[in-house]
Amino acid sequence: MQKKYDWKNNGSQGYPILRGRRNADAVIIGGGLSGLSIALWLCKAGLRVTLLEGNTIGSGSTASCGGFVSLATSMFYHTLEQKMGQSVTAAYAQTQISALGALREIAGEAQKALHWRDTNAWLVAKNAREAQLLSLEADAMKRAGLPCTPSKEMHCPFPGEDGLLIRDMATLDAAGYVKYLTKRSEQLGLRIFEKSRVTSVDTNMVSTQHGSVLAPYVIVATGYPVVNTPGWYFLRLMQKRSAVLQLETNAPFDGMFFDANGDYALRRSYGGMALQMNLDRVGMSPNMIVEKEFEMAYASYLDGVSIDSTISGIDTYSADGLPYIGAYSKKTPNLFVATGYGGRGLIGSMVAAQSISAKILGLQAEGYSIYEGQREGKKPSRDEVGASLSIAGHYLQGVTNSKAPRCTHMGCKLVYRPMTCMWECPCHGSRFDDIGHVISAPATQDAQIHGSKRM
Ligand SMILES: Cc1cc2nc3c(=O)[nH]c(=O)nc-3n(C[C@H](O)[C@H](O)[C@H](O)COP(=O)(O)OP(=O)(O)OC[C@H]3O[C@@H](n4cnc5c(N)ncnc54)[C@H](O)[C@@H]3O)c2cc1C
CATH class of the missing domain: 3.50.50.60 (FAD/NAD(P)-binding domain)
Incomplete structure (x- = not known):
C-alpha cells in the first residue's frame, strides 16, 4: 500500500x-x-x-x-463551443492534449516518484436530461479532436444513466x-x-x-x-472550495469517474478510493460540513464505507x-x-x-x-452580474462599518468561519487565520482582527 x-x-x-x-x-x-x-x-x-x-x-x-488527470472532468466542451466557437474549442483540446503528453513524459522520467497509473475515465450522467447533454458533449469533444466513446459499460458505484468513456487518462500522487x-x-x-x-x-x-x-x-x-x-x-475570478476524502470501502469499481455536472470525481487510491466533492464559493455561505454532505449524498452507495481522512482546499475559477x-x-x-x-x-x-x-x-x-487574459469575453451571465453586486455589497459594508475587520486586498468586510477558524473574504476569497495572518491570496498583508466580533 x-x-x-x-x-x-x-x-x-x-x-x-x-x-x-x-x-x-x-x-x-x-x-x-x-x-x-x-x-x-x-x-x-x-x-x-x-x-x-x-x-x-x-x-x-x-x-x-487529488491526483485526477483527465482531459474532461465535467461537461465543458459543448458549452465552450457554443460560447467561443469551434476553433477555440479545438485549440483548447490540442493544448490540453499536449500538456497531458508532457505530464506523461515527466512521469516516465520520474519513474515511480509520481505513482502514475493509466486508467480509463468516464463522464457519468445521473439522469435522462444529463444523458441528452452528454451526447452533445461527445459530439463537441470529437469535433475538437478529442476521442471519446459513449459507453454504459462502467463500474461506477454511483447512479449512472449514461456514460462517456475517455481512454488512457491517469492518476498520480500530487x-x-x-x-x-x-x-x-x-x-x-x-x-x-x-x-x-x-x-x-x-x-x-x-x-x-x-x-x-x-x-x-x-x-x-x-x-x-x-x-x-x-x-x-x-x-473575473472567484474561488471555490472542494474536498478530497480518502475512503475505505468494499464497493467494487474500476476506473475513474466524473459527475457530468462536476459534482464529484472518484478514483482508486491507497487501496481504497479517493472521492473529490466540489462544494461552494469561498466566503459566500457558511462552510459545509464535508462529512455530513458525504453521508447525505454518497455514503449509501458504498458498501461498508468509512472515511479515512479529509482534506479540503480552494481553487480559482474564471468566468468563462x-x-x-x-x-x-x-x-x-x-x-x-x-x-x-x-x-x-x-x-x-x-x-x-x-x-x-x-x-x-x-x-x-x-x-x-x-x-490570454485579454481574450474577447462573452457578456456576463445573470449569475455573474448577481455575484458582482453581492461583492459590491460586501465592499460597502467594509468601508461603512469601521469596526468590521477588513480584507487587506480591497477592503471588503471579512466573515469568520468557526469550523475552520478562519476569516474569509466574500469578495475575492482571501483567507486569514484566527489572528489575521494571511493564508491565501489575493491579500498580501495581514488583517487587523483584534477585538473584532467573530460572527
Ligand atoms: C480539494 C482539491 C482537489 C483538487 N484535485 C485536483 C485533481 O485531482 N486534479 C487536478 O488537476 N487539479 C485538482 N485540483 C486543482 C489544483 O490543485 C489547483 O488548480 C492547483 O494546485 C493550483 O496551483 P497553483 O500553483 O496555481 O496555486 P497554489 O497551489 O495555490 O499555489 C500558489 C502559491 O502561491 C503562494 N502565494 C500566494 N500569495 C503569495 C505572495 N504574495 N507571495 C508569495 N507567494 C504567494 C501560496 O502560498 C501558494 O503556495 C484540486 C483542488 C482542490 C482544492
Whole structure:
C-alpha cells in the first residue's frame, strides 16, 4: 500500500527567507503546481530562475490536489463551443492534449516518484436530461479532436444513466509530483525562498518584507493573482472550495469517474478510493460540513464505507471556464499570470509552463492565445452580474462599518468561519487565520482582527 497523502504536514524543505537584493532572468511568485511547472520549463531552457513562496512549497491549493488527470472532468466542451466557437474549442483540446503528453513524459522520467497509473475515465450522467447533454458533449469533444466513446459499460458505484468513456487518462500522487518538480528544478539551478510573501510588484522589481528580486520577466503564480492592475483579474475570478476524502470501502469499481455536472470525481487510491466533492464559493455561505454532505449524498452507495481522512482546499475559477495564462495585459508583455484552472490544475499548470516558457523564449505559441487574459469575453451571465453586486455589497459594508475587520486586498468586510477558524473574504476569497495572518491570496498583508466580533 502507498504511503498516505501528507504533503501539508511534510511540505517544508526548510528553504531560506529572501533577504537583500537578488538578480535573476525570471522571478516566479508562488510555489504551487503553476510556479513549479513554469520554473522547471524555464530552468530547462537555461534561465536563472528565482521562486518566492509566501508560505511553504506546495502549501496552497496544490496541497489538496487529488491526483485526477483527465482531459474532461465535467461537461465543458459543448458549452465552450457554443460560447467561443469551434476553433477555440479545438485549440483548447490540442493544448490540453499536449500538456497531458508532457505530464506523461515527466512521469516516465520520474519513474515511480509520481505513482502514475493509466486508467480509463468516464463522464457519468445521473439522469435522462444529463444523458441528452452528454451526447452533445461527445459530439463537441470529437469535433475538437478529442476521442471519446459513449459507453454504459462502467463500474461506477454511483447512479449512472449514461456514460462517456475517455481512454488512457491517469492518476498520480500530487505530493510526489510536487517533490519531483522541486528537486528537478533545483538540480537545474532554481533558487527557492520560502516564507517570503511578495508585497509589491513594480515593472521588473518584486519585493518582499526583507528583500527584492530584479528580473526582466515576472510570473504571478499565486493562485488568485496578487496584482490587481493592470489585468483587473479580480473582476473575473472567484474561488471555490472542494474536498478530497480518502475512503475505505468494499464497493467494487474500476476506473475513474466524473459527475457530468462536476459534482464529484472518484478514483482508486491507497487501496481504497479517493472521492473529490466540489462544494461552494469561498466566503459566500457558511462552510459545509464535508462529512455530513458525504453521508447525505454518497455514503449509501458504498458498501461498508468509512472515511479515512479529509482534506479540503480552494481553487480559482474564471468566468468563462478557461484559465488565464499569458501576459498580464497587453501593456505588460514581460509580466505573466497563470490562474483559473477550475479544479483542473495538473493539466492547467502544464499548459501554463508550455505557454509562458514559449513566450519568454520567443517560440511559436499560437494555440495558447485562447488563454490570454485579454481574450474577447462573452457578456456576463445573470449569475455573474448577481455575484458582482453581492461583492459590491460586501465592499460597502467594509468601508461603512469601521469596526468590521477588513480584507487587506480591497477592503471588503471579512466573515469568520468557526469550523475552520478562519476569516474569509466574500469578495475575492482571501483567507486569514484566527489572528489575521494571511493564508491565501489575493491579500498580501495581514488583517487587523483584534477585538473584532467573530460572527
Ligand atoms: C480539494 C482539491 C482537489 C483538487 N484535485 C485536483 C485533481 O485531482 N486534479 C487536478 O488537476 N487539479 C485538482 N485540483 C486543482 C489544483 O490543485 C489547483 O488548480 C492547483 O494546485 C493550483 O496551483 P497553483 O500553483 O496555481 O496555486 P497554489 O497551489 O495555490 O499555489 C500558489 C502559491 O502561491 C503562494 N502565494 C500566494 N500569495 C503569495 C505572495 N504574495 N507571495 C508569495 N507567494 C504567494 C501560496 O502560498 C501558494 O503556495 C484540486 C483542488 C482542490 C482544492
